[in-house]
Amino acid sequence: MKKYPKIGIRPTIDGRQGGVRESLEEKTMNLAKAVAELITANLKNGDGSPVECVIADSTIGRVAESAACAEKFEREGVGSTITVTSCWCYGAETMDMNPQYPKAVWGFNGTERPGAVYLAAVLAGHAQKGLPAFGIYGRDVQDLDDNSIPADVAEKLLRFARAAQAVATMRGKSYLSMGSVSMGIAGSIVNPDFFQEYLGIRCESVDLTEIIRRMTEGIYDKEEFAKAMAWTEKYCKKNEGKDFNLPAKTKTREQKDEDWEFIVKMTIIMRDLMQGNPKLREMGFKEEALGHNAIAAGFQGQRQWTDFYPNGDYSEALLNTSFDWNGIREAYVVATENDACNGVAMLFGHLLTNRAQIFSDVRTYWSPEAVKRVTGKELTGMAANGIIHLINSGATTLDGTGQQTNAQGEPVMKPHWEISEAEMEKCLEATTWYPANCDYFRGGGFSSNFLSKGGMPVTMSRLNLVKGLGPVLQIAEGWTVEIDPEVHKLLDERTDRTWPTTWFVPRLCDKPAFEDVYSVMNNWGANHGAISYGHIGQDLITLASMLRIPVCMHNVDEKKIFRPAAWNAFGMDKEGADYRACTTYGPIYK
Ligand SMILES: C[C@H](O)[C@@H](O)[C@@H](O)C(=O)CO
Numbered sequence: 311m312k313k314y315p316k317i318g319i320r321p322t323i324d325g326r327q328g329g330v331r332e333s334l335e336e337k338t339m340n341l342a343k344a345v346a347e348l349i350t351a352n353l354k355n356g357d358g359s360p361v362e363c364v365i366a367d368s369t370i371g372r373v374a375e376s377a378a379c380a381e382k383f384e385r386e387g388v389g390s391t392i393t394v395t396s397c398w399c400y401g402a403e404t405m406d407m408n409p410q411y412p413k414a415v416w417g418f419n420g421t422e423r424p425g426a427v428y429l430a431a432v433l434a435g436h437a438q439k440g441l442p443a444f445g446i447y448g449r450d451v452q453d454l455d456d457n458s459i460p461a462d463v464a465e466k467l468l469r470f471a472r473a474a475q476a477v478a479t480m481r482g483k484s485y486l487s488m489g490s491v492s493m494g495i496a497g498s499i500v501n502p503d504f505f506q507e508y509l510g511i512r513c514e515s516v517d518l519t520e521i522i523r524r525m526t527e528g529i530y531d532k533e534e535f536a537k538a539m540a541w542t543e544k545y546c547k548k549n550e551g552k553d554f555n556l557p558a559k560t561k562t563r564e565q566k567d568e569d570w571e572f573i574v575k576m577t578i579i580m581r582d583l584m585q586g587n588p589k590l591r592e593m594g595f596k597e598e599a600l601g602h603n604a605i606a607a608g609f610q611g612q613r614q615w616t617d618f619y620p621n622g623d624y625s626e627a628l629l630n631t632s633f634d635w636n637g638i639r640e641a642y643v644v645a646t647e648n649d650a651c652n653g654v655a656m657l658f659g660h661l662l663t664n665r666a667q668i669f670s671d672v673r674t675y676w677s678p679e680a681v682k683r684v685t686g687k688e689l690t691g692m693a694a695n696g697i698i699h700l701i702n703s704g705a706t707t708l709d710g711t712g713q714q715t716n717a718q719g720e721p722v723m724k725p726h727w728e729i730s731e732a733e734m735e736k737c738l739e740a741t742t743w744y745p746a747n748c749d750y751f752r753g754g755g756f757s758s759n760f761l762s763k764g765g766m767p768v769t770m771s772r773l774n775l776v777k778g779l780g781p782v783l784q785i786a787e788g789w790t791v792e793i794d795p796e797v798h799k800l801l802d803e804r805t806d807r808t809w810p811t812t813w814f815v816p817r818l819c820d821k822p823a824f825e826d827v828y829s830v831m832n833n834w835g836a837n838h839g840a841i842s843y844g845h846i847g848q849d850l851i852t853l854a855s856m857l858r859i860p861v862c863m864h865n866v867d868e869k870k871i872f873r874p875a876a877w878n879a880f881g882m883d884k885e886g887a888d889y890r891a892c893t894t895y896g897p898i899y900k
């Protein structure tokens with residue numbers, strides 16, 4: 311059972327004894343309990359455990375009670391707070407002053423006592439003190455004896471809590487670079503200051519010789535390796551695809567079998583490097599047993615490693631997948647080509663959804679005209695306005711096959727605790743493991759290949775670093791689409807047919823970057839995108855504002871944007887206000 315941060319609930323109250331406070335004690339504490347129940351019933355951590363809440367020991371009426379609550383929250387491992395009230399309270403005395411906690415305030419909309427007035431007053435305090443907080447105010451007046459949480463309030467509470475838990479879960483963890491810069495990809499020039507100041511994440515790095523050392527000296531769990539090999543024989547090796555390499559570059563059967571053993575060992579070692587392994591301590595490898603506390607990692611692969619050793623596609627794909635030989639489990643976050651910027655976008659998506667992530671090159675925009683020219687066929691349905699080819703060797707989760715289904719039989723990518731053994735086997739069955747293209751991967755290995763089923767709502771995002779500005783986030787909600795199999799074959803075989811493909815169609819709107827499918831690709835800030843199941847643009851925007859990362863491109867309805875109340879002070883144009891606020895506040899850990 312992993313250790314996760316908790317959400318602190320702060321019931322605040324009018325401190326006046328002799329009637330007022332007494333009349334509100336029960337109501338205020340009941341509201342706090344209702345919020346805690348809402349969060350614990352609806353939100354889970356990555357391991358499937360419910361997000362825990364901690365409620366202050368008493369209502370908070372004066373500053374001494376604020377301080378006592380702050381001390382309790384520190385002891386209990388709180389990482390963010392929600393203040394709730396149904397009455398007037400003394401803002402500067404009762405507000406949460408912790409500079410690192412994401413914070414929200416729910417002012418009960420009941421007119422007998424001025425909860426909304428406190429909400430506005432304390433949000434002014436938060437703005438004045440440079441501690442921006444999210445304001446939650448229900449649209450309809452509630453009766454004083456109504457302790458229920460209205461739907462609009464619940465939606466904002468949960469949106470805040472999802473993002474706040476993501477922020478708190480990242481704090482204190484590591485990003486592990488396995489290797490270094492891959493083929494001059496800027497995203498793999500890892501910027502430790504960004505990780506430290508914006509995410510509270512420490513950057514760790516290991517040279518790739520460490521994988522060879524551990525293989526050579528047997529620093530891995532031999533029993534697990536045997537179990538993994540048997541599983542790989544049963545589910546992966548049997549789906550080995552045609553070898554498209556030139557004869558001179560084709561490995562023998564014996565060499566390929568050695569490669570399978572190599573990449574399975576490599577996968578175990580990469581996982582151990584990320585999170586450690588107590589079995590290694592039993593084997594006498596105390597230091598290696600510790601791991602790097604990595605919540606995300608990147609594997610350089612190309613080129614030096616892949617010019618000589620089998621590639622990392624199997625390792626990256628399986629680590630990013632919600633299952634392996636040990637069964638169904640939380641997906642890891644591993645960026646191929648050590649593109650740490652894309653790794654961050656994958657991490658955001660994973661923490662907000664508890665689902666595995668797709669890592670892709672944003673490879674090709676295909677206009678309807680170009681498709682007609684090369685295939686003689688029309689793009690139809692949701693693909694009719696053009697499609698974007700998402701494809702990358704390696705780090706695309708096998709959950710991306712779309713072989714998991716919801717109650718309606720529609721393709722989905724599920725949190726791991728909802729995936730069945732049968733669905734795991736379907737994802738594996740839908741994946742072909744082609745011998746690696748030895749023109750690119752001289753050391754051989756295998757690449758996962760599948761075609762994502764269409765009809766899944768997805769969100770593609772990307773974190774970019776801009777000198778002089780800092781980090782910015784891009785977001786494109788859309789869908790996976792299926793196209794005529796013959797069209798797919800022709801288009802896919804023009805590029806890298808041994809790699810996994812997802813055909814993506816963004817939701818278009820009247821914003822310039824979304825006026826057509828071409829514009830989405832033409833405005834994308836790097837070669838990669840992280841693709842998460844679901845339309846999570848609103849959550850990403852809320853999360854980005856907590857981290858002070860401006861959003862430079864998105865196709866989310868402006869009315870659905872939920873950011874700290876202080877953002878309103880930076881102007882009515884939401885995008886400009888976002889930039890001005892992020893610049894003013896700066897990173898939360900600086
Ligand atoms: C062709 C290169 O080897 C691939 O790695 C390339 O398609 C990329 O993924 C670059 O991001």
Ligand SMILES: [Mn+2]
Pocket residue numbers: 647670671702837838
């Ligand atoms: Mn790539």
